[in-house]
Each structure stands twice: as C-alpha cells, then as structure tokens.
Amino acid sequence: MGSFVLRKVGAALIVLFLSSILVFLGVRALPGDPAIALGGENRDPAVLAQIRHDYGLDRPVPIQYVHWIGHALRGDLGTDSRGLSVAHTIVVKLPITLELASLSVLLGVLIGIPVGIISAVRRGKLSDYTSTTTALVALSVPHFWLGLMMILVFAVNLHWLPAGDYVSVSHPLQNLRHMLMPAIVLGTGLAAVLARQMRSAMLESLGTDYIRTARAKGLSEWSVVCKHALRNSLITVTTVIGLQLGALISGAVITEAIFSIAGFGRLTVESIQQRDYALIQGIVLVAASGYVLVNLAVDLAYSFLNPRIRVAGSRA
Amino acid sequence: MSAAPLLEVDDLSVRFDTDAGTVHAVDKMSFTLAEREVLGIVGESGCGKSVTAMSLLRLLPPTASISGRARFDGNDLLGASSRRLRRIRGNEIGFVFQEPMTSLNPVFTVGRQVEESLRTHRGLSRSAARKRAIELLDLVHIPAPERRVREYPHQLSGGMRQRVMIAMAVACEPKILIADEPTTALDVTIQAGILDLMRELRERLGTAIILITHNLGVVADIADRVVVMYAGRKAEEAPVRELFARPQHPYTIGLLGAIPLPGAASKQDRLREIPGRVPSLAELPNHCAFAPRCPRADELTRSEVPPLRSVGPEHLVACFHPGGEWTQ
Amino acid sequence: MSYVELATVNPRAGRRRLLRKRLLRRPLAVAGLVVALAFAILAVFANQIAPYSYRATDFNAILVHHSSKHLLGTDPLGHDIWSQIVFGARASMEAGVLSTLLALAIAVPIGLVAGYYRGWIDPVIARLTDVLLAFPFLILAVGLAAILGASLRNAILALGIGAVPGLIRIARGEALALREEDYVRAAIANGARDTTILFRHILPNMMSTLIVQATVTIPLAIIGEAVLSFLGLGVQPPATSWGVQLNAAQDYLTEAPRLAVYPGVAIVIASLAFNLLGDGLRDVLDPRTQR
Numbered sequence: 001m002g003s004f005v006l007r008k009v010g011a012a013l014i015v016l017f018l019s020s021i022l023v024f025l026g027v028r029a030l031p032g033d034p035a036i037a038l039g040g041e042n043r044d045p046a047v048l049a050q051i052r053h054d055y056g057l058d059r060p061v062p063i064q065y066v067h068w069i070g071h072a073l074r075g076d077l078g079t080d081s082r083g084l085s086v087a088h089t090i091v092v093k094l095p096i097t098l099e100l101a102s103l104s105v106l107l108g109v110l111i112g113i114p115v116g117i118i119s120a121v122r123r124g125k126l127s128d129y130t131s132t133t134t135a136l137v138a139l140s141v142p143h144f145w146l147g148l149m150m151i152l153v154f155a156v157n158l159h160w161l162p163a164g165d166y167v168s169v170s171h172p173l174q175n176l177r178h179m180l181m182p183a184i185v186l187g188t189g190l191a192a193v194l195a196r197q198m199r200s201a202m203l204e205s206l207g208t209d210y211i212r213t214a215r216a217k218g219l220s221e222w223s224v225v226c227k228h229a230l231r232n233s234l235i236t237v238t239t240v241i242g243l244q245l246g247a248l249i250s251g252a253v254i255t256e257a258i259f260s261i262a263g264f265g266r267l268t269v270e271s272i273q274q275r276d277y278a279l280i281q282g283i284v285l286v287a288a289s290g291y292v293l294v295n296l297a298v299d300l301a302y303s304f305l306n307p308r309i310r311v312a313g314s315r316a
Numbered sequence: 317m318s319a320a321p322l323l324e325v326d327d328l329s330v331r332f333d334t335d336a337g338t339v340h341a342v343d344k345m346s347f348t349l350a351e352r353e354v355l356g357i358v359g360e361s362g363c364g365k366s367v368t369a370m371s372l373l374r375l376l377p378p379t380a381s382i383s384g385r386a387r388f389d390g391n392d393l394l395g396a397s398s399r400r401l402r403r404i405r406g407n408e409i410g411f412v413f414q415e416p417m418t419s420l421n422p423v424f425t426v427g428r429q430v431e432e433s434l435r436t437h438r439g440l441s442r443s444a445a446r447k448r449a450i451e452l453l454d455l456v457h458i459p460a461p462e463r464r465v466r467e468y469p470h471q472l473s474g475g476m477r478q479r480v481m482i483a484m485a486v487a488c489e490p491k492i493l494i495a496d497e498p499t500t501a502l503d504v505t506i507q508a509g510i511l512d513l514m515r516e517l518r519e520r521l522g523t524a525i526i527l528i529t530h531n532l533g534v535v536a537d538i539a540d541r542v543v544v545m546y547a548g549r550k551a552e553e554a555p556v557r558e559l560f561a562r563p564q565h566p567y568t569i570g571l572l573g574a575i576p577l578p579g580a581a582s583k584q585d586r587l588r589e590i591p592g593r594v595p596s597l598a599e600l601p602n603h604c605a606f607a608p609r610c611p612r613a614d615e616l617t618r619s620e621v622p623p624l625r626s627v628g629p630e631h632l633v634a635c636f637h638p639g640g641e642w643t644q
Numbered sequence: 645m646s647y648v649e650l651a652t653v654n655p656r657a658g659r660r661r662l663l664r665k666r667l668l669r670r671p672l673a674v675a676g677l678v679v680a681l682a683f684a685i686l687a688v689f690a691n692q693i694a695p696y697s698y699r700a701t702d703f704n705a706i707l708v709h710h711s712s713k714h715l716l717g718t719d720p721l722g723h724d725i726w727s728q729i730v731f732g733a734r735a736s737m738e739a740g741v742l743s744t745l746l747a748l749a750i751a752v753p754i755g756l757v758a759g760y761y762r763g764w765i766d767p768v769i770a771r772l773t774d775v776l777l778a779f780p781f782l783i784l785a786v787g788l789a790a791i792l793g794a795s796l797r798n799a800i801l802a803l804g805i806g807a808v809p810g811l812i813r814i815a816r817g818e819a820l821a822l823r824e825e826d827y828v829r830a831a832i833a834n835g836a837r838d839t840t841i842l843f844r845h846i847l848p849n850m851m852s853t854l855i856v857q858a859t860v861t862i863p864l865a866i867i868g869e870a871v872l873s874f875l876g877l878g879v880q881p882p883a884t885s886w887g888v889q890l891n892a893a894q895d896y897l898t899e900a901p902r903l904a905v906y907p908g909v910a911i912v913i914a915s916l917a918f919n920l921l922g923d924g925l926r927d928v929l930d931p932r933t934q935r
Contacts, residue, residue, distance in 0.1 A: 015778055018775040022779075111884045149908065209419040219402075220402065220434070231424075288778050308422060
C-alpha cells in the first residue's frame with residue numbers, strides 16, 4: 001500500500017507540474033498583447049515598456065515561467081490589471097464556490113446513490129424505469145438553462161426564492177435560501193450520473209457468485225444488498241465522483257453567472273472576458289491543482305476501500 | 317438410521333424463461349436423503365444437477381420456475397415462507413458452491429464472512445463468533461487459523477478458499493450439506509484432501525451430504541448412494557457398490573467405460589467414449605432422452621419416456637433395455 | 645432452422661439481424677433514433693423547412709405571441725422563433741456531430757497506438773492524457789475557444805479537441821484489453837503484421853464501444869456549443885444557434901419567457917434523443933444483457 005500511495009502522489013505531482021506549464025502557455029496563447037491588457041487603459045509606449053519589464057514580458061518564456069511558478073509556490077500569484085493581489089482575490093472568492101460545490105455534492109450524493117440502489121434492487125419494475133428515465137432527462141438538460149427556468153418559476157412567478165446574489169454565511173438561513181437553487185441546478189447533474197453509475201454497479205454486484213453465497217448463508221435481503229453488494233459498488237462509484245467534480249467546477253462557472261453569485265466561477269468568466277492574464281493564470285492554476293488533489297484523494301480513498309490494493313496478495 | 321428421510325424430493329421440475337425460449341433444466345426429479353447419508357448426484361455438465369440442488373434453497377435467478385414438492389425434516393421446503401427459508405439457509409442446510417475463486421466477497425475478511433453465519437443464526441457476540449470462526453478454520457484444516465481469519469480472500473489459494481467455503485457452510489452444524497462440484501476447480505491432490513475433510517465432517521458432525529459431481533471417482537470414494545442424471549432426468553439410482561458392480565443404464569455403463577483405469581491397458585486400449593452430444597434442453601422430449609446416443613435404441617425408446625423401474629435391491633433404472641454389458 | 649441452413653447463412657448478416665431485433669425491442673432507444681434523425685433532417689433541410697430565413701426580420705411583428713404567421717411567435721427583432729429553432733438545429737447538430745467525429749479521428753489512432761504498442765509511447769500518452777483530463781471538458785473547450793476566436797468552426801474545433809482526452813482514455817483501455825485476447829495472441833504467434841492485427845482484429849471489436857461513446861458524446865457537444873455561444877465564444881450573431889438564442893433571451897426573461905423556453909426545450913429533446921439512443925445501443929451491443 002505504501003508504494004501505491006507513493007506512486008499516486010508522484011503521478012499527481014507530475015500532472016500538476018505539466019498542468020501548470022499548460023496553463024502558462026495557454027494563457028500566453030490568448031490573442032492580444034498582454035502588456036496592453038495588463039496596462040489597462042494606458043497606451044503610452046513608455047508605460048507599456050515598463051510593464052513589460054516589470055512582468056518580465058521581454059524575457060524568454062521559460063524564464064517567465066520559472067519566475068511565475070517560483071512566486072506561486074510561495075503564495076504570490078502576482079497582481080491583476082487593477083493592481084489587486086490575485087491570490088487575495090482568489091482566497092476571498094473561492095470559499096463561496098466551495099460552499100456551492102459542497103452543497104451540490106451533498107445533494108447529488110444524497111439523491112443519486114439511494115435512487116441508484118433502489119433502481120437496481122427493483123430492476124425492471126416501474127420505479128426502476130421511471131428513475132432511469134428521469135436520470136437520463138436530467139443529464140440532457142443544460143444546467144444553465146435549468147437555472148434560468150428555475151429563476152423563472154421560483155423567483156419571478158412564485159416569489160419563493162431569491163433570484164440571485166449571495167449572502168454570506170454569517171446569515172445562515174438567508175445564505176441557504178440564496179444557495180438553494182444554484183445547488184439544485186448543479187446537484188441535479190451529479191445526482192443523475194451517480195444514480196446511473198450506482199445502478200449499474202449494483203446490478204453487477206448483485207449478479208456475482210459471492211452474493212449468491214451470501215443468500216445461501218441465510219442473510220436477510222437487506223444485509224445482502226446494503227452490506228455485501230453496496231460495499232463493492234461504492235468502490236466503483238468513488239472514482240466516478242472524482243471525475244464528476246470536474247464537471248461540477250465547469251458548471252459552477254455558468255451557474256454563478258446566472259445567479260449573480262460573485263464566486264470563483266464568475267471570477268473566471270470575467271477574467272477571460274477582460275483578458276486579465278495574471279488573474280487567469282492564477283485561477284486556472286488553482287482550479288487545476290484543486291482538481292488534481294481531489295482526484296488524488298479519490299484514488300487514495302479507492303485504494304483504501306479496495307482490499308485487493310490495500311493488502312497485497314500473498315498466496316500461500 | 318431413522319425411518320423418515322431427512323429430505324424428500326418429489327417430481328421436482330425447473331424451467332427457465334430465456335431469450336431463446338424455455339429451457340427445461342430439470343424434469344420430474346425425485347430422490348430422498350436419510351440422516352448421515354452421503355448421496356452422490358452424477359452427470360455431465362448441463363444435465364441439471366446443480367440446478368436441482370440450487371432450487372431446493374431457491375438460489376436460482378428469477379427467470380426460473382420451480383414445480384414439484386420437497387420436504388425437509390417433515391416440512392414443506394419449496395413452499396416455505398421467506399423467513400423460514402432464511403432460517404434454513406446456512407443454518408439447517410449448508411451450501412458449498414463450485415467456484416471458490418469468485419464465491420467469496422473480496423472486500424470482507426475471511427473471518428468476517430464465516431462469523432456472519434454464526435452471528436445471524438446463533439446470535440453470537442463479536443468475540444464469541446471470532447473464537448468459533450478460528451475453531452472452524454481449524455476444523456477444515458487451514459493452518460495458522462488465527463492469522464488467516466484476518467486475511468482477505470485474494471490472499472488465499474483456491475484450495476484454502478474452498479475450505480473456507482466449507483467452514484462457512486458447516487458453521488451452524490447443518491443437518492444437510494450440499495456440495496456442488498466442490499473439487500472441480502482444484503488440483504487432484506487438493507481434491508483428496510477436501511474429500512477426506514467431508515468424510516471427517518460427516519463423522520464428527522453427523523451431517524448428511526449431497527455431493528454433486530461429474531467425476532465418478534469422487535463418488536466411488538465417498539458416496540453411500542448414487543443418482544445418475546441425464547438431460548434433466550434421473551437415469552439410474554443405486555447404492556454405490558451396486559452401481560459400480562452392476563450398472564444397468566447404458567449411460568451409466570458408458571460413463572464407467574470412459575474412466576481411465578490404471579493397469580487395464582490389456583482390457584481396453586482406447587477409452588470408450590459415448591458418441592453424440594447432450595441434447596438441448598429446449599424441448600422436453602417425449603421419448604427416452606438418451607435414445608439418440610444409445611446403441612440399444614429402438615422404436616420403443618424413441619417414442620416413449622421410460623419409467624423408473626426397480627431392477628434390484630434399492631436399484632432403480634429408467635430404461636427399456638437395462639442391464640448387462642454395453643453391446644456395441 | 646436446421647443445422648445445415650444455419651451454416652450457410654452469412655454470420656455477419658445474422659448478427660446484424662439479431663442486433664436489429666434487440667434494438668427494436670427497446671422502444672425508448674428507437675424513439676431516440678427517430679428523434680435524432682428528425683433533427684438531422686431539420687439541420688440538413690433547414691432552408692426548405694423553415695418558413696423564414698433566420699435573418700429575416702419584421703419590425704411590425706415584434707415579440708408576437710403565437711400566431712398563424714408565426715407558429716411560435718417572434719423575438720424582439722422580429723425573427724420568427726420557429727425558423728430560429730430550425731436554423732439553430734443546424735448549428736447545434738453540426739457542432740455536435742462534427743466535433744465528435746473530429747474527436748474520434750484524433751483520439752482513436754492515438755489510443756490504439758498507446759494501448760497496443762505500449763513500450764515507451766504508452767506512458768507518455770497516458771501522462772499527457774491525464775494532464776488534459778485535469779481540465780474538465782467544458783473548461784478546456786472554453787479555453788480553446790477563447791484562444792481560437794469566436795466562430796462556429798472554432799467552436800467545433802474546441803469541442804472536438806476537448807473531447808479527445810476522454811476518448812483517448814477509452815480507446816487505449818479497449819486496445820489494452822483486446823490485445824490480451826486469445827485470438828489476438830494467436831494472430832501474433834502466427835506472424836501476422838501489426839497493421840493486419842490492428843485493422844482486422846482490434847479495431848472491429850472496439851467498434852461497439854466507440855459507437856456508444858460517440859453517441860453519448862454528441863449531446864455533450866451540443867450542450868457545449870450552447871454554453872460557448874451563451875458565453876459569446878461560439879456562434880456569433882447574425883448566425884444563430886440555440887445557445888445564441890438563449891443568450892439573447894436572458895434580457896427578456898420576465899417579459900417573454902418563451903424566448904428562453906423554446907431553444908432550451910430543443911436542446912433537451914435533442915440531447916435526450918441521443919442519450920436514449922446511446923443507452924439503448926449500449927445494451928444492445930453488450931453480449932451480457934439478455935434481451
């Protein structure tokens with residue numbers, strides 16, 4: 001198990017490193033002269049030259065990269081076009097998105113996994129049919145449209161929930177009221193995917209020989225499903241959750257735009273539209289790193305849950 | 317031996333509804349099992365022996381339809397309620413499956429899986445169950461049981477996994493142990509050990525055993541009585557010695573002829589195979605199922621199902637032309 | 645059918661017939677197929693089907709509700725909404741189908757090479773794919789579209805390239821597994837050339853997985869196009885797509901919600917059709933499912 005962990009961490013670090021290079025080069029590839037973008041309104045050649053020097057834009061690209069990554073590792077992601085610290089902006093906005101993401105994941109898991117299990121157990125019956133079809137419909141709905149529709153129904157017509165903005169966690173009830181629709185919008189997709197994966201994994205588990213053995217031992221059906229089959233299926237589904245977090249992040253970008261939540265996602269959209277390179281670099285670096293780390297955590301969780309990896313087989 | 321049989325199976329039939337139509341896996345099987353008896357059910361792959369056994373505990377997939385009657389310990393078995401069935405499974409009737417490699421749950425330790433039966437049926441506490449599990453692993457001759465109890469199935473060899481399965485099945489000292497091809501997936505050397513173990517269990521625990529196999533050698537080794545199945549039907553039934561000495565059904569004779577015997581090179585230069593193939597079970601033939609491959613086939617066998625007839629003490633055959641040598 | 649007849653029938657045709665039978669047993673999948681084809685027809689024959697050109701404006705009929713002249717009404721510029729939807733179908737279907745085909749064309753060869761040849765090239769490809777997969781599909785697509793510039797063609801490129809890493813992973817996985825199959829080993833042992841093995845043994849057996857993956861990638865691309873256009877990074881007005889229409893509908897959400905409802909419903913139905921079809925195909929092509 002130790003070597004497995006080491007290998008996974010090593011791989012994650014390599015991926016992080018390569019991602020940072022990719023981010024760096026990608027941002028450089030955006031059209032437009034960075035100096036102009038960084039300078040804001042000012043087109044004075046002297047000022048531009050100064051900006052170029054300050055940001056090292058006249059140095060060769062690899063040097064720029066080293067310069068940037070060196071600072072990044074120390075927590076300094078530079079300043080954006082308005083002179084604000086990128087790191088600070090991110091630190092302020094990130095928790096909002098993290099809260100949204102957490103609520104969405106919670107919703108997705110609480111709905112998706114039980115629905116998947118029930119569909120598998122009642123395979124072929126009406127409840128299975130309806131849940132799988134509903135899940136498929138949920139997957140086919142673009143989340144930003146779902147957001148618009150929900151605003152239309154619940155905010156504009158019914159006045160039950162607010163149409164947007166964000167209220168800080170210090171007012172928990174209001175905070176939840178504002179977060180509810182966005183969380184539902186994001187959580188639906190996750191719930192749908194989880195329900196389908198869970199159903200498929202459970203069906204596979206329930207068809208195995210060891211489940212037959214469990215039944216032959218006289219265990220109750222509940223025990224067979226929720227202990228024996230579920231444990232095996234959860235292993236498969238864990239990897240799926242990790243992958244879906246990526247979709248969640250991209251979904252958060254648009255959802256925040258629609259619900260006017262000034263979080264990390266909205267920050268991303270604005271920075272791209274404003275060609276604010278320093279900000280974009282910092283944002284994408286943080287996002288990619290977060291994603292890699294989460295997947296690493298998922299990988300480690302997987303190896304912990306799966307005894308075949310946790311305990312090396314020694315066939316006596 | 318008490319008079320009333322422990323298990324009575326009467327006209328058991330099993331049908332499967334599949335994509336390609338209905339498959340009649342078992343057709344009117346009947347047999348009995350007395351206490352402490354070892355009954356061998358023999359036949360080639362696909363003849364319905366596993367299905368027969370699994371139908372008793374209702375371990376078949378939902379596409380199966382079971383009809384007929386079975387009584388266990390005087391009570392209805394096939395029609396038993398779910399609660400009663402759960403109390404019988406693993407407790408009064410234990411089942412050992414064929415594939416030790418896939419029949420154990422990979423995410424739970426071996427000990428936990430053995431303990432499960434004990435805690436479910438006997439209500440033992442964790443520590444008491446752990447102790448008993450170690451004793452059981454010792455009973456089935458797994459070395460260093462205290463260590464093994466904490467290991468996962470993938471850490472054990474095939475032979476040891478099979479022993480664990482047996483331990484699980486006898487944990488609650490069931491009255492009947494059904495073993496479905498317990499040695500097929502294992503090497504011949506391990507096979508002998510498993511059979512010895514079964515004999516020992518019968519001695520120590522007084523368990524009756526139904527042993528399902530396609531290997532006549534295994535049957536000769538351990539069974540008291542034998543039932544020979546062909547294409548879902550019973551072909552012959554006799555005490556083991558009687559069957560080997562005076563086989564009556566052409567299929568049984570063929571099976572015995574196909575066993576390689578060391579030192580018999582002078583009497584048989586080639587293994588005698590039985591020509592032809594097992595019939596598809598999609599239609600229930602209304603004639604002798606073995607007729608297409610039988611050298612004694614005639615008008616009669618091709619038009620009617622042979623009934624079971626007695627041809628000796630406790631010896632039954634379903635054949636119109638039983639007896640004697642295989643006439644080529 | 646007797647044994648003799650079975651032997652002379654072309655096995656491939658027999659398998660195709662069996663697959664068709666299995667597909668027909670699944671009404672949802674068939675419905676998906678029919679609807680998907682309907683959208684394809686809308687896309688191809690948009691000029692003939694739509695009553696108005698997507699550029700045609702009528703300033704006398706602004707924000708009209710349903711009428712006999714305008715089935716679904718008009719938008720703030722007097723465009724007929726139904727025509728917009730039809731032409732939007734063209735852009736979305738193009739984006740969906742072409743980007744998926746592009747992705748397959750790039751990913752399958754790479755995945756095959758990585759999975760089959762292994763050696764030093766496999767770990768390199770695997771690491772690179774992992775890096776790309778660290779970026780969610782939409783983020784990659786948005787980033788690429790931002791770099792390339794906003795247009796339908798660039799959106800197709802961006803979506804296609806965005807789908808490549810995921811497809812590489814699948815193609816590679818399939819090639820890896822198929823390589824270990826007995827018949828492949830037998831072919832290698834018989835001295836067959838690599839290209840022969842790849843094209844005769846491995847690729848055909850990957851087909852079913854690839855077809856299913858392609859079918860479920862298309863709706864992702866359709867939604868992706870909508871997202872890109874919604875963000876202003878895809879189709880640019882006056883050209884239209886469902887995403888462009890949704891973007892424009894935002895300002896009129898309270899006055900004329902139907903402007904947002906119709907394109908959205910169109911996206912949902914189109915995606916659902918492909919998803920149902922993909923699901924059905926997956927069941928049909930998997931030898932383990934029984935009906």
